Structure formats: structure tokens, C-alpha cells
Amino acid sequence: MSTSDAQPLIQMQGVNKFFGSFQALKNINLEVRKGERIVVCGPSGSGKSTMIRCINRLEDHNDGHIIIDGKELTDQVKDINAVRREVGMVFQSFNLFPHMTIVKNLMLAQQLVRKIPKAEARETAMHYLKRVKIPEQAEKYPIALSGGQQQRVAIARALCMKPEIMLFDEPTSALDPEMINEVLEVMVDLAKEGMTMICVTHEMGFARSVADRIIFMDEGEIVEEAAPAQFFDNPKSERTKKFLSQILSH
Amino acid sequence: MDVLSGWWDDYFWGAVVVGQVFICSLGLMIIFGLFGAMAKLSNNRVAQKIAGAYTVIFRGTPEILVILLLYFGSAITLTAIAQIFSPEIKFVDVPPFWAGTIAISIIVGSYATETFRGAFLGVNPGSIEAARALGMSDLQTFIYVRIPEMWRLALPPFGNHMLSLIKDTALISIIGLNETMFVAKQAITVTGKPFTMYIVVGAIYLGFSTIITLAVMGIEKFGERTTVGAK
Amino acid sequence: MSFDLNLIAESLPMMLMGIGITFKLLIISGFLGLTLAIFLLLMRISGRWYLSFPAQVYIYVFRGTPILVQIFIIYYGLPQFETVRDSIFWPILREPMGCAILALTLNTGAYVSEILRGGVLGVSKGILEAGSALGMSVRQKFIYLTAPIAARLALPAYSNDVISLLKSTALASTITIADMTGIARTIVADTYAPYEIFISLAIVYMIFTFGIQKLFGVIERYLGRYTQREG
Numbered sequence: 067m068s069t070s071d072a073q074p075l076i077q078m079q080g081v082n083k084f085f086g087s088f089q090a091l092k093n094i095n096l097e098v099r100k101g102e103r104i105v106v107c108g109p110s111g112s113g114k115s116t117m118i119r120c121i122n123r124l125e126d127h128n129d130g131h132i133i134i135d136g137k138e139l140t141d142q143v144k145d146i147n148a149v150r151r152e153v154g155m156v157f158q159s160f161n162l163f164p165h166m167t168i169v170k171n172l173m174l175a176q177q178l179v180r181k182i183p184k185a186e187a188r189e190t191a192m193h194y195l196k197r198v199k200i201p202e203q204a205e206k207y208p209i210a211l212s213g214g215q216q217q218r219v220a221i222a223r224a225l226c227m228k229p230e231i232m233l234f235d236e237p238t239s240a241l242d243p244e245m246i247n248e249v250l251e252v253m254v255d256l257a258k259e260g261m262t263m264i265c266v267t268h269e270m271g272f273a274r275s276v277a278d279r280i281i282f283m284d285e286g287e288i289v290e291e292a293a294p295a296q297f298f299d300n301p302k303s304e305r306t307k308k309f310l311s312q313i314l315s316h
Numbered sequence: 317m318d319v320l321s322g323w324w325d326d327y328f329w330g331a332v333v334v335g336q337v338f339i340c341s342l343g344l345m346i347i348f349g350l351f352g353a354m355a356k357l358s359n360n361r362v363a364q365k366i367a368g369a370y371t372v373i374f375r376g377t378p379e380i381l382v383i384l385l386l387y388f389g390s391a392i393t394l395t396a397i398a399q400i401f402s403p404e405i406k407f408v409d410v411p412p413f414w415a416g417t418i419a420i421s422i423i424v425g426s427y428a429t430e431t432f433r434g435a436f437l438g439v440n441p442g443s444i445e446a447a448r449a450l451g452m453s454d455l456q457t458f459i460y461v462r463i464p465e466m467w468r469l470a471l472p473p474f475g476n477h478m479l480s481l482i483k484d485t486a487l488i489s490i491i492g493l494n495e496t497m498f499v500a501k502q503a504i505t506v507t508g509k510p511f512t513m514y515i516v517v518g519a520i521y522l523g524f525s526t527i528i529t530l531a532v533m534g535i536e537k538f539g540e541r542t543t544v545g546a547k
Numbered sequence: 548m549s550f551d552l553n554l555i556a557e558s559l560p561m562m563l564m565g566i567g568i569t570f571k572l573l574i575i576s577g578f579l580g581l582t583l584a585i586f587l588l589l590m591r592i593s594g595r596w597y598l599s600f601p602a603q604v605y606i607y608v609f610r611g612t613p614i615l616v617q618i619f620i621i622y623y624g625l626p627q628f629e630t631v632r633d634s635i636f637w638p639i640l641r642e643p644m645g646c647a648i649l650a651l652t653l654n655t656g657a658y659v660s661e662i663l664r665g666g667v668l669g670v671s672k673g674i675l676e677a678g679s680a681l682g683m684s685v686r687q688k689f690i691y692l693t694a695p696i697a698a699r700l701a702l703p704a705y706s707n708d709v710i711s712l713l714k715s716t717a718l719a720s721t722i723t724i725a726d727m728t729g730i731a732r733t734i735v736a737d738t739y740a741p742y743e744i745f746i747s748l749a750i751v752y753m754i755f756t757f758g759i760q761k762l763f764g765v766i767e768r769y770l771g772r773y774t775q776r777e778g
């Protein structure tokens with residue numbers, strides 16, 4: 067652990083992001099300390115994905131500063147991959163490597179990026195497959211797995227890199243309802259172990275029970291930032307109220 | 317470029333022949349392709365088999381063999397037929413223009429068969445049903461719904477078929493068609509500059525290919541505009 | 548006019564003596580063409596205009612002109628220049644076989660690189676993003692993710708191009724090479740029996756085409772085992 071507890075693991079200061087002339091992020095300020103669990107929600111197109119994709123530089127920001135574990139993300143960052151190694155990411159559409167077996171999916175980046183010998187990489191892979199409760203699928207190809215299983219593999223794949231931070235971008239919204247819980251359970255376990263997490267999700271039950279803070283975004287801005295109890299029971303902004311009434315009504 | 321002076325008009329007329337072959341073979345290719353597609357889609361077992369054999373044969377046989385066979389074969393056959401009527405005829409000359417044009421349109425028509433068939437099957441049955449539900453007649457449905465949608469699906473591969481046709485015209489020089497390759501050969505015997513002469517041929521074909529490519533792109537754009545407008 | 552089976556029985560073995568040359572042309576130019584195609588592909592996707600632009604021009608020219616013209620430019624055209632005749636490549640370019648292989652390689656390289664590019668464009672963005680998020684470098688992503696997935700996606704189109712290449716090898720006969728088609732043309736010139744000779748040879752080519760299709764079917768199933776839910 068290279069950070070002192072005093073320094074936030076993630077700092078975003080005055081971040082703006084444009085797609086052409088369209089401003090997707092407006093003056094984002096966010097600090098996440100080690101072990102914190104943040105849930106991000108907001109209407110479609112509000113910039114949630116864009117924000118967390120900036121954190122591992124899948125998108126580059128236009129203004130402001132993003133500092134991950136003491137390293138600022140700039141154009142000059144020689145080794146963006148060193149930062150990405152610290153930051154695991156789970157996507158809505160799983161994005162497993164379709165041409166590799168499950169265990170190979172988990173081993174590839176360990177071997178290539180962390181230069182871990184094959185045997186050890188396999189051991190780590192099997193360890194995390196057990197943690198997401200599907201070690202028996204190790205030799206299958208992704209297509210043979212259900213959506214929920216694939217997403218658990220994707221989480222295990224990210225964990226194999228021993229990241230400091232995990233980002234989740236709507237990990238359950240492509241799943242059939244009966245599979246959502248198996249993925250949420252894995253995420254709850256992770257939270258309990260003290261993983262620093264930022265989750266974009268509309269699973270409000272998960273948010274209420276796991277999040278330290280909930281961030282509500284709309285039109286590229288952070289509109290409200292509060293602990294779950296306050297966020298759900300006593301939201302300050304009208305926009306938050308409107309959003310909550312829509313999302314909780316069904 | 318001095319060596320080329322005096323040959324430009326020959327190349328020009330050679331290019332005109334290329335254009336003529338292209339136009340004629342395009343028409344025939346569409347006919348072969350449509351018949352092939354109709355046969356494949358028909359309920360007639362025999363027609364299906366024949367069309368299937370047609371596509372397999374001409375996709376697996378070198379173009380030059382088809383051209384040679386059609387040219388020499390038809391000469392022999394026509395001579396034999398002519399001799400029945402007037403035995404003193406020694407030999408019937410088949411024009412390379414038509415032997416070649418028919419040969420390349422049969423070949424490319426076998427590919428067009430699959431294109432047309434695919435386009436016909438690719439039309440979304442939902443839009444046909446929707447048209448019926450709106451009270452359009454069969455004919456109206458065919459003209460306003462099926463044809464435009466088929467056209468959209470078939471156009472990109474159809475553009476490739478046109479490019480195949482134009483390039484295949486060069487092969488007809490093998491049986492003596494006086495197109496640009498043939499002009500180059502004559503020019504070489506006089507000037508002794510084979511590279512220069514064949515490069516000109518290449519440039520002419522590249523020009524034809526460019527025109528076809530741009531035309532297809534233009535039609536695609538036009539089609540997009542009309543379909544967007546229709547929505 | 549009759550179909551002379553004895554003639555076929557006599558001449559088929561003669562034509563099959565050209566099989567070695569046909570295969571030599573197919574395999575050598577197929578292999579070299581694939582290598583060239585990969586280079587062209589890397590140039591095109593390099594994101595640097597001074598690499599991608601020349602590759603695009605190359606592909607455009609070689610796809611926009613007939614292969615026969617390319618063969619003639621190389622075989623008849625290049626010796627026009629003294630520098631070519633004095634160069635170290637002269638031993639290759641002096642031989643019809645060397646010229647045919649060169650022309651077929653340059654031609655198929657252009658087509659195959661477009662096919663490969665189609666495969667690369669078909670690799671989903673999300674998969675590459677997952678690679679990035681795991682810290683993989685651009686190079687690692689290309690080697691371990693893009694290349695294998697694109698290869699599988701490009702395989703069906705590639706097998707069609709190999710069949711086209713087989714058919715194009717027959718054009719080697721136009722520059723005096725005695726491949727199967729070259730031998731057949733000599734026999735027809737002697738016997739004047741185009742039907743027997745050309746049809747039986749066409750069947751031989753069709754059998755090879757069928758073989759190539761089957762071979763690629765096997766490769767496709769092997770490389771594509773991850774696309775099937777069973778097995």
C-alpha cells in the first residue's frame with residue numbers, strides 16, 4: 067500500500083470533458099479515500115460512465131486534474147498502464163475475451179502486464195474463480211456461461227490484477243433479473259473486505275446497504291453527494307427527488 | 317510520352333470497346349443473376365438443382381477457361397450446325413465480342429445469383445406485413461417496399477460485381493477482342509515500349525473502376541437520402 | 548460433333564502434369580500474398596498517414612486493375628528498363644514463373660489486406676477496452692486480442708480469396724507457363740476439341756475448389772470453437 071491514509075486514493079479536481087462541442091462532464095470534484103465505497107447514479111446520459119472511464123483514462127479529460135494514488139493522469143504519463151494496473155474495471159457488457167477459456171481470460175493480463183509466471187497466474191486465477199463461486203467453469207469458453215456467470219468472471223479477472231480500486235459501470239443492468247443477485251453478492255463480499263469501489267448502478271438496495279456515499283449526477287454535473295440515509299430519506303436537490311421518485315416507483 | 321503520340325486514338329477506341337462490353341455484359345449479368353435467384357427461390361426442385369449447379373460451376377472454374385470454351389466451343393458447334401444446311405461452309409467465325417461478353421456475364425451472373433437471392437430473403441418480413449396491414453396491394457407492396465429494400469441490400473455487392481465485369485473484359489483480349497490490351501500489343505510491336513503501353517491500359521481500367529466506384533457511392537448516398545426522407 | 552471420351556482419357560493425365568505448377572503458383576503466392584497483406588494492414592491501421600496513405604493507394608490500384616494487366620506489366624513491361632535487367636532481381640523477373648508469382652502475390656495481397664481489415668474492424672470495442680483496463684499495451688492488445696479474433700472473423704472471406712487465387716493461377720498460361728490450363732490450351736490447339744479438354748479441366752479445378760472449401764471449413768470450426776455453445 068503506497069498511500070498514506072491521509073491522502074485520497076482518487077482525486078478529481080475541476081474536471082471538464084468534452085465530446086466535440088458537447089460537454090459531458092462539468093467541473094467534477096471528487097475525492098475517494100482508501101476503503102470507501104461510492105455509488106454513482108443519475109439519469110441516462112448524465113455522464114456517469116464518462117466520469118469513471120476518466121479515472122482509468124479510457125477517456126481523457128480536457129481540464130482539471132485527476133490524481134490516482136498520487137500519480138496524476140496527464141498526456142505525459144509515460145506508463146498509463148501502471149495506473150490502470152491499480153484500477154480494475156467491470157463493464158456492463160462483461161467484455162470477456164471470447165476466444166479464450168475462462169481461466170485464460172484470468173491469466174492473460176497477469177502474465178503480460180504483471181509478468182507473473184504461468185503456474186502462479188493459474189493459481190491466482192483459480193483462487194478468484196473460487197471466490198466468485200464458479201471454479202468448475204474454468205476450462206469453458208465465455209459463450210457457454212450465463213450472463214451472471216460471465217459478469218462474475220469479469221470481476222474475478224479484474225481482481226487477479228490485485229487492484230487498489232474497483233470501478234463498476236452498471237454491472238447488472240445487462241442481466242436477467244434472476245442473475246442480478248449472484249453478481250451483487252460478489253460485490254457485497256468485496257465491499258466487506260475493504261475494497262475501494264466506485265459503482266455506477268441503479269440497484270438502490272445495494273446502494274443503501276453498501277455505499278458510504280452516494281453521488282447523484284445530472285447533465286454532466288455532480289448534483290448531490292450524501293450518505294445513503296440522507297440521500298434517500300432527505301435529498302436536498304429537486305432533481306434528486308425527481309430521479310428517486312422515478313426509480314423507486316417501479 | 318512521345319512514344320504514346322499516335323496511339324491515343326487507338327486507346328480511345330479500345331476503351332470504347334471496353335465500355336461496350338461492360339454495358340452489354342451488365343445487362344446480361346443482371347438477367348442471369350435474376351433467373352438464377354428466381355430458380356433458387358422457386359419451389360421447382362429441378363430449377364433449384366440447375367441454379368445450384370450453375371453457381372457451383374462458375375465459381376469454381378477459372379474465368380479464362382470459360383471464355384476459351386465458349387469461344388472455341390461455339391465456333392465448332394455453329395460450324396457443325398451450318399454445315400447441315402450448306403455443306404460447303406468450312407468455318408463459322410464467332411465474334412470474340414459476343415463470346416467474351418456472354419462468358420463474363422455468365423461468370424459474374426453466378427455471383428449475382430447469390431446477391432439477388434440474399435437481397436430477396438433479406439427483406440424484413442415485418443415491413444411487408446406492415447405494408448399489407450396498411451392496405452397496400454401486392455403490386456404496391458412489391459414496388460414500394462420490397463424493391464427499394466432489396467436494392468439497398470444488393471447495392472454494395474452489386475458494385476463489386478460491376479468491378480469484376482469491367483476487369484474481366486481484359487481477359488477477352490485473349491480471344492482477340494480489340495480492346496485496350498490488344499491496342500497495347502500492337503503499339504508494343506511498333507514502339508518496343510511494353511511497360512509504357514501496358515501502364516496506359518492499367519490507367520484506363522483504373523479510370524473505369526473509379527467511375528463505377530464513385531457511381532455506386534453516389535447511388536448509395538441518394539438511396540440513403542430517400543429512405544431517410546421516407547421515415 | 549461428339550464427346551470423345553478416349554481423348555479425355557488420353558489428355559487428362561497430360562493436363563495433370565501441370566498440377567505441380569498450379570499448386571506452386573497457388574501456395575507460394577498465397578503465402579507471400581498473405582505476408583504482404585499483413586504488412587499492408589499494419590500500415591493502414593498504424594494511424595500514421597505516411598504509412599496508411601501509400602498502403603491505401605497500393606490497394607486501390609491493385610484492386611482497380613485487371614490481374615492480366617498486372618501480369619503483363621511485370622512480365623513484358625519491366626524488362627523495358629535497363630536498371631531492371633541489371634538488378635539482382637533479374638533472375639526472377641526473367642523467368643515467367645517468377646513474374647507470375649510476383650504478380651499473383653501483389654494482387655492477392657491487396658485483396659487479402661482488405662479482408663483482414665474487415666476482420667480487425669469487426670473486433671468489438673468493448674473487448675479492447677477491457678484489455679486497456681487491465682493495463683495491456685497497444686501491442687499486446689493487437690497480438691493477443693485483435694489478431695486472433697480478426698483472423699477468425701476474416702476466415703470465410705479469406706477462403707473465397709484463396710479460391711479466386713486458384714482461378715487466377717490459370718492466367719499464368721498467358722505468359723507461356725505450362726500449368727494445367729497452359730497444357731490444356733496446347734492440347735486444344737492440336738486436337739481442336741475444346742469441349743472435351745476444357746470441360747474436363749474445369750471439373751479438375753472444381754474439385755480443387757471443393758477441397759479448399761472443405762479445408763477452410765475444418766480450420767473455421769477449429770478456430771471458431773469458442774463461438775459454439777456446445778463442445
Ligand SMILES: Nc1ncnc2c1ncn2[C@@H]1O[C@H](COP(=O)(O)OP(=O)(O)OP(=O)(O)O)[C@@H](O)[C@H]1O
Binds near residue numbers: 088109111112114
Ligand atoms: N464517445 C462519445 N462521443 C460523443 N459523445 C459521447 C461519447 N460518449 C458519451 N457521449 C455522450 O456523453 C454523455 C454522457 O454519456 P455517458 O455514457 O457518460 O452517460 P451515462 O450517464 O453513463 O448514461 P447511461 O446511463 O445511459 O449509461 C451522453 O450524452 C453521451 O451521448
Ligand SMILES: [Mg+2]
Binds near residue numbers: 115
Ligand atoms: Mg453509462
